[in-house]
Amino acid sequence: MAEQYQFPDGFDWGVATASYQIEGAWKADGKGEGIWDRFSHTPGNIHDDTTGDEACDFYHRYEEDIRIAKELGIKVYRFSISWPRIFPDGTGNVCEAGIEFYRRVLECLHKNGIKGAVTIYHWDLPQKLQDRGGWANREIVGWFEDYVKVLYARLGDLVDTWITLNEPYCSSILGYWLGGLAPGYHDYSAALEAVHNLLLCHGTAVREYRKSGLKAEIGITLNMNMSYPFDPDSKEDAEAAKLNQLQANNLFGDPIYLGTYPEELFTYLKKKGVVLPEIKDGDMELISQKIDFFGLNTYFTDHVKKDPSVWPLEGVSLKTGRPHTDADWEVNPQGMYDLLTWIHGRYKPQKLIITENGAACNDWINLEGKVEDPNRIDYIHRYLMEVHKAIKAGVPVAGYYVWCFCDNFEWAWGLSRRFGIVYVDYKTQKRTPKESAYWYAGIIKQNGF
Numbered sequence: 001m002a003e004q005y006q007f008p009d010g011f012d013w014g015v016a017t018a019s020y021q022i023e024g025a026w027k028a029d030g031k032g033e034g035i036w037d038r039f040s041h042t043p044g045n046i047h048d049d050t051t052g053d054e055a056c057d058f059y060h061r062y063e064e065d066i067r068i069a070k071e072l073g074i075k076v077y078r079f080s081i082s083w084p085r086i087f088p089d090g091t092g093n094v095c096e097a098g099i100e101f102y103r104r105v106l107e108c109l110h111k112n113g114i115k116g117a118v119t120i121y122h123w124d125l126p127q128k129l130q131d132r133g134g135w136a137n138r139e140i141v142g143w144f145e146d147y148v149k150v151l152y153a154r155l156g157d158l159v160d161t162w163i164t165l166n167e168p169y170c171s172s173i174l175g176y177w178l179g180g181l182a183p184g185y186h187d188y189s190a191a192l193e194a195v196h197n198l199l200l201c202h203g204t205a206v207r208e209y210r211k212s213g214l215k216a217e218i219g220i221t222l223n224m225n226m227s228y229p230f231d232p233d234s235k236e237d238a239e240a241a242k243l244n245q246l247q248a249n250n251l252f253g254d255p256i257y258l259g260t261y262p263e264e265l266f267t268y269l270k271k272k273g274v275v276l277p278e279i280k281d282g283d284m285e286l287i288s289q290k291i292d293f294f295g296l297n298t299y300f301t302d303h304v305k306k307d308p309s310v311w312p313l314e315g316v317s318l319k320t321g322r323p324h325t326d327a328d329w330e331v332n333p334q335g336m337y338d339l340l341t342w343i344h345g346r347y348k349p350q351k352l353i354i355t356e357n358g359a360a361c362n363d364w365i366n367l368e369g370k371v372e373d374p375n376r377i378d379y380i381h382r383y384l385m386e387v388h389k390a391i392k393a394g395v396p397v398a399g400y401y402v403w404c405f406c407d408n409f410e411w412a413w414g415l416s417r418r419f420g421i422v423y424v425d426y427k428t429q430k431r432t433p434k435e436s437a438y439w440y441a442g443i444i445k446q447n448g449f
């Protein structure tokens with residue numbers, strides 16, 4: 001008989017989304033311009049020349065999406081708040097229509113018996129704040145404080161779980177150094193400045209939350225992945241893999257859980273001429289306040305080869321011949337187990353939620369009107385087996401959210417990459433649950449497989 005994979009009672013089976021990727025309505029009802037509006041409207045930035053102007057039109061269609069989520073038995077719906085929908089100018093006047101929209105979404109979720117997990121920042125910074133330096137300007141800590149206070153006061157009674165930031169690695173290293181994401185800069189020192197300011201904002205959000213007296217849980221979502229040496233026998237590859245992992249994982253996990261930046265990485269970067277961020281008295285205490293859960297996003301593993309031509313880390317991640325998804329990310333489920341046990345060993349979070357995992361596939365509607373996506377099912381199935389193994393090994397994983405509920409605007413890849421378990425026809429906005437959606441519904445029903 002096949003092995004049974006039973007998950008702990010009360011396991012939170014969810015789906016995840018993000019404001020800019022699904023909402024559309026980019027200037028409706030007083031919303032201000034965000035950095036992704038600016039970035040996607042700038043020719044050459046988005047691979048298929050699309051924008052998030054309309055995306056999945058969740059702004060007008062949230063009731064339909066939540067109804068589908070209910071039919072599938074989804075327990076948690078993760079979405080994010082668009083900062084420029086609340087503060088069109090970044091600071092100053094609050095846009096009431098923005099607040100009302102998110103209240104309607106949360107009320108609709110509750111009416112359908114679904115919990116709302118809210119990400120405070122998932123990459124759509126008001127453009128007016130970018131014009132003042134964005135994440136590289138420490139003043140952002142005050143702007144963020146004003147923003148979170150409004151969210152707690154106006155939405156706090158309806159939110160079940162708060163996530164301060166989504167993937168600060170992407171907002172800093174990808175946005176300020178590698179440049180593939182907004183604002184599209186190439187300055188490593190500014191990226192490190194952004195790291196520190198993002199983490200200060202995370203700490204500020206936690207501090208203000210505790211002061212608010214609200215009782216839901218609050219945590220952060222970090223994207224992490226294991227880095228292995230490309231050649232397991234090469235000392236040089238092992239060193240490059242270590243640096244890669246220090247930048248991807250420890251740079252964020254260590255300050256939050258251990259109250260310190262990874263010394264080895266900072267010493268190395270300094271030697272390479274990188275200007276390190278100024279750390280003021282009290283910063284690390286603010287950043288490392290106790291949080292209620294560790295939110296993990298993970299999709300792939302890195303296999304790093306030493307390459308001295310690549311400044312500053314001198315490594316490149318290479319393909320190993322494993323199968324890959326439509327996002328060109330290699331499928332390596334073992335990485336999920338290795339990562340969960342690594343996080344558990346190093347940081348010992350009291351609770352872990354996988355706030356994103358999933359696969360982009362080349363989906364289409366077939367002649368029978370169905371979307372058959374066996375590769376996505378296989379991907380999620382294999383990764384969940386590793387999650388289960390980690391739970392059995394003592395890692396306190398309490399939830400798993402599929403990325404994504406529906407196909408959406410995949411940042412620099414535009415509408416060309418489909419991650420959803422629900423298919424979206426962008427011309428008609430018609431939703432079609434894929435085979436993976438029904439398969440996932442079955443897992444939720446049985447709390448396992």
Ligand code: IFM
Pocket residue numbers: 018021167297356403410411419
């Ligand atoms: O679409 C993104 C999401 O916004 C953040 N995590 C990874 C997903 C897939 O690339």
